[in-house]
Amino acid sequence: MKLKGAGAAFLRELKLAWSGGGGAALPLGFFAAACSLTPLTLGPESDLLKAAGPGVIWIALALSSLLPMERLFQADLEDGTLDAYAGSGVALEGIAAAKTAAHWVATGLPLALVSPVLWIMLQGPVAAAPMVALISAIGSAAFFFFGAIGAALAAGVRRGGLLIALVALPLYSPAMIFGAAAMYAAAAGGDWGPALMLTAAAALFGVALSPFAAALALRAAID
Amino acid sequence: MAVLSLFANPHRFMAISKPFAWGFTMLGGGMILYGVYMGLFVAPADVRQGDAARIMFVHVPSMWLSMFAFAFMAGASFVSLIWRHALADVAAKSAAPIGAVFTALGLITGSIWGYPIWGTWWEWDARITSVLILFFIYLGYLAVWQAMETPQKAARAAAILCLVGAANLPIIHFSVDWWNTLHQPATFFTEDNNAPYGFKVPMYIVALGYLSLFGGLTLINMRAEIMMTRAEMMMQRKLAAG
Numbered sequence: 001m002k003l004k005g006a007g008a009a010f011l012r013e014l015k016l017a018w019s020g021g022g023g024a025a026l027p028l029g030f031f032a033a034a035c036s037l038t039p040l041t042l043g044p045e046s047d048l049l050k051a052a053g054p055g056v057i058w059i060a061l062a063l064s065s066l067l068p069m070e071r072l073f074q075a076d077l078e079d080g081t082l083d084a085y086a087g088s089g090v091a092l093e094g095i096a097a098a099k100t101a102a103h104w105v106a107t108g109l110p111l112a113l114v115s116p117v118l119w120i121m122l123q124g125p126v127a128a129a130p131m132v133a134l135i136s137a138i139g140s141a142a143f144f145f146f147g148a149i150g151a152a153l154a155a156g157v158r159r160g161g162l163l164i165a166l167v168a169l170p171l172y173s174p175a176m177i178f179g180a181a182a183m184y185a186a187a188a189g190g191d192w193g194p195a196l197m198l199t200a201a202a203a204l205f206g207v208a209l210s211p212f213a214a215a216l217a218l219r220a221a222i223d
Numbered sequence: 224m225a226v227l228s229l230f231a232n233p234h235r236f237m238a239i240s241k242p243f244a245w246g247f248t249m250l251g252g253g254m255i256l257y258g259v260y261m262g263l264f265v266a267p268a269d270v271r272q273g274d275a276a277r278i279m280f281v282h283v284p285s286m287w288l289s290m291f292a293f294a295f296m297a298g299a300s301f302v303s304l305i306w307r308h309a310l311a312d313v314a315a316k317s318a319a320p321i322g323a324v325f326t327a328l329g330l331i332t333g334s335i336w337g338y339p340i341w342g343t344w345w346e347w348d349a350r351i352t353s354v355l356i357l358f359f360i361y362l363g364y365l366a367v368w369q370a371m372e373t374p375q376k377a378a379r380a381a382a383i384l385c386l387v388g389a390a391n392l393p394i395i396h397f398s399v400d401w402w403n404t405l406h407q408p409a410t411f412f413t414e415d416n417n418a419p420y421g422f423k424v425p426m427y428i429v430a431l432g433y434l435s436l437f438g439g440l441t442l443i444n445m446r447a448e449i450m451m452t453r454a455e456m457m458m459q460r461k462l463a464a465g
Contacts, residue, residue, distance in 0.1 A: 149387055153380045157370045167363040167384060170356045171391050174398040181402075198398075205394065213387050216304070220379035 006094035009085065013102035024068070024106040028114055031064040035118040046123045053122030054183035060118075061111060061136055061179075062172055065143035068107050069168070070161040072099060072151040073214070077221055082155075086222055096214035097207075100148040108140035128186040135182045135192070138200050142175035145206035152214035156221040174202040233449050236310055244442035251436025258428035266421045275339045279422075282332040284430035285325045288437055289357060292322025296364070297389035300382035310445070312378035315385060316368055317444030321437055323361035330354060353399040360388045374452075 017024040038056045042048050073096075076082040085095045115136035116129035124132065150168035154160030179202075182195035262280030269276035296315040303311035333351065334344050345351070367384055371377035 149384075153367060153384055154370070156372070156376060160370065163363075163366055163370050166359070166366050170359045170363065170395070171387070173356055173395045174391075177398045177402045202394075202398075209387065209390065213383055217380055217383050220376055220383070 002089055002091055003094040005088060005090040006098040009090070009095050010098040010102045013099050014106055017103060017106035023071075024103075025110070027064040027067040027107050028110055030067060031060055031111055031114055032118060034060040034063065035122065038122065049123045050187070053119065053124055054187050055180050057115060057118055057122065057132075057136075058139070058176065058180045058183055061115065061140060062143050062169075062176060064111055065108065065140050066147055066161075066165055066168065068103050068144075069147045069151040069164045070154075072103060072148060073155040073218060073221075074151075074160065077155045077218075082218060082222060086219070092215035092218055093211040096148065096152065096218060097211040100145055100210060100214070104141055104144040108144050109137060111140050112137035124187055125189065128189070131186045131192060132183065135179060135186065135196055135199065138196065138203050139175055139179035142179070142199065142203035142206045143172060145203065145210040146171040146175070148210045149213045149217070152217035152221070155218060171206075175199055175206075178202060233309060237446065237449060240442050240446060244439055244446060246439070247435045248439030248443065251432045251434070251439055254428055254432030254435060256432075258425045258432055261428065262425035266425050267419070272340055275336065278332055278336045280425050280429050282329060282336055283426060284433045285329040285332065286354065287430055288433045289322060289326035289329050289354065291434070292318050292325060292437060293357065293361070293385075293389065293392070296322065296385050300385040303378065303382045304386070312374075312382065313445050313448045314441065315382065316378075317448055318437070318441045319361060319364055319368070321440050321444070323358065323365065325433070325437070326354060326358045326361055330358065349400045349402060352402075353396045356395055356399070357392065360392075364388070 035057055038052065039049060042052055073082065076085070076099075086092060112133050116132045119129055119132045120126055147164065147168045149171070150164035153167060154163045157163055178195050178198035182192045182199055185192035185195055259280060262277055266277070266280075268274050296318050299311045299315035299318070302308045303315065330351070333354075337346060338344050364381055364384055367381045368377050371380060
């Protein structure tokens with residue numbers, strides 16, 4: 001399996017995401033807006049927000065991570081870049097991993113940086129904010145890599161975004177459960193280590209599984 | 224592999240499958256009726272739950288079938304991806320709606336059972352939740368078949384999703400287990416299966432009836448699928464001939 005060249009794909013993807021029209025910042029706006037809607041429905045009482053905040057942030061983070069998925073492979077399939085990748089001799093598994101990782105760096109990490117701000121706005125303890133960024137970074141990696149499986153499956157489908165959501169959301173369950181548990185442990189000032197490690201395990205399982213499933217699906221989409 | 228290649232030919236499959244399709248379906252229907260009759264009128268009432276527990280004779284076997292059907296689909300998807308077996312895709316596709324219906328039936332009967340015993344129609348308990356997630360995976364699988372342009376592409380994508388789902392199911396199951404548990408643990412298929420004889424017999428009869436019905440309906444679906452493909456080919460040939 002030839003992986004040389006996957007690094008170039010990673011850099012290309014980062015440049016595209018951060019250049020104008022890349023849309024890497026859009027999920028950040030969605031994330032912030034979705035969390036800001038919470039007090040409008042639950043009410044602004046700080047006790048209620050304290051109780052609901054960590055879970056709400058976690059759901060919003062998962063949904064925001066789904067947003068870049070529709071175009072993750074579709075754009076490259078439409079303009080023939082994926083054919084060029086396939087013909088270049090570089091393993092498609094490497095390409096899929098590089099693209100997903102680049103989008104996680106371009107969108108997932110910024111989401112993790114916004115997360116503590118929303119945490120404080122939803123009355124979470126300020127002392128836990130750095131932990132929240134760490135938990136969100138690891139959780140978003142799980143969401144991006146599991147989402148990439150759905151993205152590759154739906155690459156050839158017009159308006160495949162909803163299909164990706166239906167396919168990927170059940171796969172999110174472990175990261176949802178353990179990530180939210182870590183968030184609540186951080187909110188209570190308790191031991192967030194075990195839950196964070198389980199979240200990381202879910203993320204690593206996604207990182208290990210996703211490139212192979214995605215490459216299989218992309219090969220089917222190309223021919 | 225000899226068995227696999229024996230059924231690789233759709234013509235041979237069509238030639239021999241018809242009696243099996245209808246035979247399994249009718250046998251399954253008969254066994255379910257007999258098993259449910261035994262469960263409702265012959266089996267003793269549960270010591271603690273009274274007659275309410277009789278719903279287990281339809282509830283528990285449908286949960287077994289919901290998992291069996293997914294395992295069957297995963298096996299068929301594996302065969303389809305590795306050997307490009309012509310009938311494996313058709314088998315997985317045909318089994319999916321039946322598995323989804325058994326899953327829904329299990330959720331609904333569980334809900335009906337839960338109301339008199341737990342006092343609620345729905346409880347976010349570990350096993351209920353993981354079955355609900357299994358149901359969503361079924362829906363995603365069916366949606367993939369619907370969404371693709373060509374059946375070949377749909378078959379590949381659906382097979383990949385099915386295997387990814389099968390790899391994730393145990394993890395989802397355990398993570399949900401740690402999250403919250405109220406449902407009673409499994410009784411059957413454990414080493415100290417202490418269910419009374421009067422419960423076991425109708426339970427196994429209904430379960431085998433479900434299995435037979437599942438096999439029969441899957442074969443009927445597969446036959447319909449193959450006939451549909453043939454009809455489409457005939458149409459195209461007619462159009463090409465002008």
